[in-house]
Amino acid sequence: MNIASKEKPVKLAIRAKQLNLWYGTFQALFDVDLNIKKGMITSLIGPSGCGKSTFLRSINRINERLGYVRIDGSVEVFDQNIYAPEVELVQLRKQVGMVFQRPNPLPVSIRENILFGHKIHNKKSGNRQQQDEIVEQALQQVLLWDKVKDRLHHKATSLSLEEQQKLCIARLLPVKPRILLMDEPCSALDPKGTEAVEELIWELRGKYSILIVTHNMAQARRASEECIFMLMGKVVEHTPTNQMFVTPAQQETADYIEGRYG
Amino acid sequence: MLAPSNLSSGCDQAFDQRNLDWYIDKAVQVVVFMGGISAIIFIVGIFLFITKEGMGFLIDTLDLQEFFGSPYWEPSDEDAPEYGILALMAGTASVTGLAMLIAIPFSLGTAIYIAEFATGKTREWLKILVELLAAIPSVVWGFIGLTIMNPLIIELFDVPVGLTVLNAGIILGLMAAPIMTSIAEDALKAVPDRYREAAEAMGATRWQVVFKTVLPAAKNGLLGAILLGVGRGFGETMAVLMATGHAVNIPGSVFDSVRALTATIAAELGETAVGSDHYQVLFTIGIFLFLITFLINLTADLIVRGIRKS
Numbered sequence: 001m002n003i004a005s006k007e008k009p010v011k012l013a014i015r016a017k018q019l020n021l022w023y024g025t026f027q028a029l030f031d032v033d034l035n036i037k038k039g040m041i042t043s044l045i046g047p048s049g050c051g052k053s054t055f056l057r058s059i060n061r062i063n064e065r066l067g068y069v070r071i072d073g074s075v076e077v078f079d080q081n082i083y084a085p086e087v088e089l090v091q092l093r094k095q096v097g098m099v100f101q102r103p104n105p106l107p108v109s110i111r112e113n114i115l116f117g118h119k120i121h122n123k124k125s126g127n128r129q130q131q132d133e134i135v136e137q138a139l140q141q142v143l144l145w146d147k148v149k150d151r152l153h154h155k156a157t158s159l160s161l162e163e164q165q166k167l168c169i170a171r172l173l174p175v176k177p178r179i180l181l182m183d184e185p186c187s188a189l190d191p192k193g194t195e196a197v198e199e200l201i202w203e204l205r206g207k208y209s210i211l212i213v214t215h216n217m218a219q220a221r222r223a224s225e226e227c228i229f230m231l232m233g234k235v236v237e238h239t240p241t242n243q244m245f246v247t248p249a250q251q252e253t254a255d256y257i258e259g260r261y262g
Numbered sequence: 263m264l265a266p267s268n269l270s271s272g273c274d275q276a277f278d279q280r281n282l283d284w285y286i287d288k289a290v291q292v293v294v295f296m297g298g299i300s301a302i303i304f305i306v307g308i309f310l311f312i313t314k315e316g317m318g319f320l321i322d323t324l325d326l327q328e329f330f331g332s333p334y335w336e337p338s339d340e341d342a343p344e345y346g347i348l349a350l351m352a353g354t355a356s357v358t359g360l361a362m363l364i365a366i367p368f369s370l371g372t373a374i375y376i377a378e379f380a381t382g383k384t385r386e387w388l389k390i391l392v393e394l395l396a397a398i399p400s401v402v403w404g405f406i407g408l409t410i411m412n413p414l415i416i417e418l419f420d421v422p423v424g425l426t427v428l429n430a431g432i433i434l435g436l437m438a439a440p441i442m443t444s445i446a447e448d449a450l451k452a453v454p455d456r457y458r459e460a461a462e463a464m465g466a467t468r469w470q471v472v473f474k475t476v477l478p479a480a481k482n483g484l485l486g487a488i489l490l491g492v493g494r495g496f497g498e499t500m501a502v503l504m505a506t507g508h509a510v511n512i513p514g515s516v517f518d519s520v521r522a523l524t525a526t527i528a529a530e531l532g533e534t535a536v537g538s539d540h541y542q543v544l545f546t547i548g549i550f551l552f553l554i555t556f557l558i559n560l561t562a563d564l565i566v567r568g569i570r571k572s
Contacts, residue, residue, distance in 0.1 A: 120465055
């Protein structure tokens with residue numbers, strides 16, 4: 001379990017220390033200690049209800065919109081405790097972007113979706129030409145530009161699910177986040193869409209620290225460099241992906257990977 | 263008795279057996295169908311009745327130019343009665359307009375607060391209170407206009423009469439606000455939560471979430487709510503009759519007394535001889551009102567339906 005200690009000191013994107021989390025009286029996370037490295041794709045796997053989404057959603061504190069969430073311990077994002085009382089959620093969320101399970105573009109045009117975050121975080125949002133550049137750049141990065149460049153003023157909700165999910169990734173980029181959280185980003189997509197979005201995520205490796213929750217073990221294996229296995233709100237194992245799938249250290253991990261439960 | 267008699271057909275299970283349940287089902291279908299179409303039948307019936315009473319006069323005798331263009335409403339003049347509803351339309355329009363100026367900010371503000379900001383008990387209580395306000399009979403509002411607002415306006419603004427456009431506008435605005443709030447809140451509730459979540463995750467503040475995401479997404483529903491308020495304003499009778507002062511007059515300011523179309527019908531219909539010109543012209547006003555409110559409500563309904571589909 002103590003894999004972190006044997007590592008050389010590397011720059012960490014996210015460090016969770018003794019993180020406990022309750023929804024009302026239900027405890028969803030138990031003493032989670034995790035060190036997630038900068039610039040890497042880390043996947044979180046585990047059966048439904050194991051707390052992987054909860055952990056993900058506590059890194060940009062979006063969990064708190066529910067109102068009955070209580071937390072103990074700390075989460076550091078680039079060495080700053082994000083649960084410190086002086087933390088401004090707006091600033092945190094500028095650094096930590098999130099992609100949801102179901103594509104959720106806003107019911108405005110493709111262009112306005114891309115510019116939404118940019119306009120919120122920049123008092124001067126630039127002239128038309130600068131905005132056009134931002135839109136093009138973001139859409140280029142998610143390989144969507146050629147498909148949608150002639151219909152930037154169409155409603156984003158008219159795109160296919162795969163394109164919507166790519167748009168949801170693209171709209172995070174103009175704000176220049178350092179971490180991207182992805183909560184089962186492909187589970188609403190068909191196999192082709194899944195492949196396309198996975199490829200895109202792989203493309204973004206290195207530029208962003210990416211933490212991706214997935215139900216799909218093949219996906220974790222294909223599309224991540226490190227892998228975390230969680231069970232019943234606890235971290236069981238955190239190792240490089242190929243190591244986890246070849247020689248899991250814990251019996252529970254082996255059982256899950258082989259499909260004995262989950 | 264109702265017991266099915268064809269049970270005697272023995273053990274061979276015929277598929278055309280009709281048991282008691284079948285008859286109950288048929289009967290219920292018929293009853294529900296009657297209930298469903300009765301509303302439509304009644305409305306069509308009312309429309310036909312009003313048309314029958316007013317249409318003959320509308321076609322044969324009425325000078326439409328005078329009807330819509332003249333500000334003189336003197337139906338009881340023995341020698342030359344005049345039937346101009348311009349002043350009455352101005353009365354209805356001014357009171358409704360002022361009412362909307364008051365009701366729109368109040369109702370949208372309340373709806374936004376209830377739907378987006380209030381939580382738990384506060385929200386539940388507010389919703390109950392709004393529903394309660396919507397249920398106050400209009401004659402009670404008229405009573406408030408007559409006995410509370412009237413002296414208040416006279417004293418505050420130092421004017422001779424308190425039964426004015428201002429008085430009726432405020433009363434009507436307060437009357438329309440709860441129902442508008444209710445519908446506007448439904449429209450805000452109908453905005454999927456994932457839009458809010460998406461905007462919040464991108465770092466939007468709560469106000470930005472409401473202003474940039476929820477309101478644009480709900481704009482059709484909100485417009486529908488406003489239009490229903492306007493429809494309510496046009497159709498309201500009793501409170502307007504009591505609070506406007508009921509004087510035929512094209513208002514020059516909010517401190518003038520006016521008379522509304524609806525109030526005219528309510529006040530005069532009982533005193534006219536059935537079938538007389540005066541009686542028939544009141545029905546013509548009825549047709550006019552019916553068409554306007556029908557159009558407003560239809561538009562509102564189509565707009566609200568529009569959002570549900572998209």
